[in-house]
Amino acid sequence: MGKYFLKRLGMALLTILLVACVTFLLMNAVPGSPWLSEKTPSETTLAALNAKYGLDQPVPVQLMKYLQNLLHGDFGVSLKMQKNRAVSSIIIEMFPISAKVGALALLWAVLVGVPLGCLAAFKRGKLTDSILRVVCTVGISMPSFVVASALLVVFAGGMATFKFFPTIFDASLGWRSYVLPCFSLGFYPMCYTARQTRSAMLDSLNQEYIKTARAKGLKNKKIIFKHALRNALIPVITYLGPQVAFTLCGGFVVESVFSIPGLGRYMVQSIQNRDYPVIMGTTIFIASFIILMNLVVDILYKVADPRISLTKGGE
Amino acid sequence: MSEQKNNTKLLEVKDLRVSFFTPAGEVKAVGGISYDLNYGEVMGVVGESGSGKSQEAYSIMGLLQSPGKVIGGSITFEGEDVLAFSPNEMTAFRGSKVSMIFQNPMTCLNPVYTIGNQLVEALRAHDKKISKADAEKRAMEMMEMVGINNVEKRMKQYPHEFSGGMRQRVMIAMGLICHPKLLIADEPTTALDVTIQAQILDLMKDLQKKTGMGIIFITHNLGVVADICDKVSVMYAGKIVEQGPVDDIFYKPTHPYTKGLLRSMPRVDAQSYERLIPIEGTPVDMLNPPEGCPFAPRCESCMKICLKKMPPYVEVGENHRSACWLCVQDQIKGEEK
Numbered sequence: 001m002g003k004y005f006l007k008r009l010g011m012a013l014l015t016i017l018l019v020a021c022v023t024f025l026l027m028n029a030v031p032g033s034p035w036l037s038e039k040t041p042s043e044t045t046l047a048a049l050n051a052k053y054g055l056d057q058p059v060p061v062q063l064m065k066y067l068q069n070l071l072h073g074d075f076g077v078s079l080k081m082q083k084n085r086a087v088s089s090i091i092i093e094m095f096p097i098s099a100k101v102g103a104l105a106l107l108w109a110v111l112v113g114v115p116l117g118c119l120a121a122f123k124r125g126k127l128t129d130s131i132l133r134v135v136c137t138v139g140i141s142m143p144s145f146v147v148a149s150a151l152l153v154v155f156a157g158g159m160a161t162f163k164f165f166p167t168i169f170d171a172s173l174g175w176r177s178y179v180l181p182c183f184s185l186g187f188y189p190m191c192y193t194a195r196q197t198r199s200a201m202l203d204s205l206n207q208e209y210i211k212t213a214r215a216k217g218l219k220n221k222k223i224i225f226k227h228a229l230r231n232a233l234i235p236v237i238t239y240l241g242p243q244v245a246f247t248l249c250g251g252f253v254v255e256s257v258f259s260i261p262g263l264g265r266y267m268v269q270s271i272q273n274r275d276y277p278v279i280m281g282t283t284i285f286i287a288s289f290i291i292l293m294n295l296v297v298d299i300l301y302k303v304a305d306p307r308i309s310l311t312k313g314g315e
Numbered sequence: 316m317s318e319q320k321n322n323t324k325l326l327e328v329k330d331l332r333v334s335f336f337t338p339a340g341e342v343k344a345v346g347g348i349s350y351d352l353n354y355g356e357v358m359g360v361v362g363e364s365g366s367g368k369s370q371e372a373y374s375i376m377g378l379l380q381s382p383g384k385v386i387g388g389s390i391t392f393e394g395e396d397v398l399a400f401s402p403n404e405m406t407a408f409r410g411s412k413v414s415m416i417f418q419n420p421m422t423c424l425n426p427v428y429t430i431g432n433q434l435v436e437a438l439r440a441h442d443k444k445i446s447k448a449d450a451e452k453r454a455m456e457m458m459e460m461v462g463i464n465n466v467e468k469r470m471k472q473y474p475h476e477f478s479g480g481m482r483q484r485v486m487i488a489m490g491l492i493c494h495p496k497l498l499i500a501d502e503p504t505t506a507l508d509v510t511i512q513a514q515i516l517d518l519m520k521d522l523q524k525k526t527g528m529g530i531i532f533i534t535h536n537l538g539v540v541a542d543i544c545d546k547v548s549v550m551y552a553g554k555i556v557e558q559g560p561v562d563d564i565f566y567k568p569t570h571p572y573t574k575g576l577l578r579s580m581p582r583v584d585a586q587s588y589e590r591l592i593p594i595e596g597t598p599v600d601m602l603n604p605p606e607g608c609p610f611a612p613r614c615e616s617c618m619k620i621c622l623k624k625m626p627p628y629v630e631v632g633e634n635h636r637s638a639c640w641l642c643v644q645d646q647i648k649g650e651e652k
Binding site: 207208209211212213214215216217218219222226227230231304305306307 | 376378406407408409410411414415417419422423424425426427428436437440441473475486489490
């Protein structure tokens with residue numbers, strides 16, 4: 001077991017290194033610089049700024065330097081957006097906001113999506129199934145800014161009778177601020193989870209052990225939730241693992257629509273501003289988080305299915 | 316007399332018809348079969364793939380999968396009309412009074428729960444009052460009864476840690492844990508090695524004697540039938556073509572299909588030059604069954620009438636009946652003499 005985790009850790013570090021290199025090179029290949037704004041500074045100022053932050057050196061040298069600092073846990077400082085503030089402290093400030101909204105969004109997505117998927121599988125071909133299919137297809141194909149904007153129009157603006165929630169996210173307002181962002185952020189994963197659960201459930205309801213369970217005289221509830229669902233969970237877990245990372249690190253669109261000061265929105269802004277250290281920092285953070293979630297998923301597989309052995313490479 | 320007869324009758328199936336309503340049309344999987352099964356009797360149901368032998372058994376258990384439906388006939392179990400059960404009554408009936416074991420023990424146990432869990436669950440589904448500890452004790456007794464050693468450890472293991480034969484033993488233990496009066500075994504040995512087959516058969520014979528339950532043994536292996544059954548129903552294309560005590564079927568077969576089956580079976584006492592004789596032709600297309608006797612197109616003694624009309628059952632011996640125009644002919648000749 002220890003060997004397994006060591007191997008995973010090694011692979012994770014390698015992946016992060018790769019992510020860091022690729023991001024660094026791509027980022028530098030994009031034209032523009034952090035110093036561009038309405039008032040372009042003079043040549044001498046630019047040269048001085050570049051020299052101060054090491055941007056005058058060739059890209060490979062910069063990359064080596066960055067990686068060296070990274071090894072010491074130093075993510076560098078923001079060049080533009082919050083000038084000279086350490087990137088790590090920015091992430092520490094922004095991530096909890098994104099994570100809170102994301103966690104709530106995923107929570108409802110799973111708690112609603114999985115049972116709906118079961119229901120659809122059980123009522124296969126009936127009206128309930130058709131209705132759920134339409135809802136889920138809409139949810140999957142509708143971009144989140146449409147969902148978010150529609151919710152804003154109905155529940156936070158236009159119609160006075162339905163104006164329950166604030167337009168702009170404000171943590172001091174308590175739960176009211178969270179409802180709309182969480183709903184719109186979780187809608188897509190909810191629909192996707194429901195679809196996945198449905199197809200996995202149909203697959204597992206067709207297995208012979210379900211026939212055995214019925215022949216034993218078990219009740220439908222037990223057959224579905226004990227025998228079929230546990231086997232159907234694996235594809236759902238596979239999807240949810242990386243989705244947790246993405247959602248917790250912030251849906252950029254939803255954070256923009258509701259002006260949530262979260263990590264996702266900040267990352268995209270940093271790209272627009274060519275704030276190189278912030279781009280690197282957030283990317284590496286999200287990449288690490290995804291890698292971590294994948295490890296969690298692999299461990300959850302083992303919990304859901306005793307046949308899976310972690311150490312024997314998927315045998 | 317008649318009352319005594321009623322007392323010994325465990326299961327009575329009358330003119331059972333099962334159809335599958337597929338997009339291509341109605342498939343009459345079971346086309347009106349009748350038989351009785353007494354307490355403690357073992358009946359073999361023999362037939363080739365697609366002859367409807369499994370579907371007939373599933374309808375007793377109420378396990379027919381859509382688009383399959385019982386469209387006629389009756390099933391009476393201990394005087395109760397099984398087809399009239401409500402879904403709840405059916406759930407209570409399954410597993411407690413009738414159990415079923417299946418062909419492939421490798422896929423019939425849920426891979427993500429321990430053997431103990433699945434055994435206990437089978438018991439507690441019908442005995443709500445039994446405590447968990449008692450249920451576990453009983454599950455371990457059952458496992459010992461079907462010949463599994465080291466039960467305490469085995470209870471905590473998962474199906475993938477069991478071999479095929481051991482899993483079938485578990486399935487049998489699970490089927491018998493509620494003391495059913497009838498066990499339906501749907502090709503329980505087909506997926507197993509020959510040596511394991513023999514062990515499982517011996518086990519089933521042994522358990523049958525101990526518990527006195529009735530067994531419906533579905534198989535396409537006549538050797539198995541000779542070994543374990545009291546009587547045999549031979550099915551072809553959804554119909555029982557011949558039915559009778561096991562000795563009669565083996566030594567005095569009357570239906571050409573039964574004869575064909577017996578000829579195509581390897582025998583220990585055969586001479587080395589004797590060849591196995593296959594039944595020529597292909598099974599019936601169940602979507603477009605022939606008008607007359609379904610076996611007629613493959614039958615070596617096919618007559619004109621066979622292609623036009625389904626023969627009636629003729630008593631050819633004690634409790635031995637056969638649906639063949641040849642038998643009708645013989646009977647008429649016999650009466651003339």
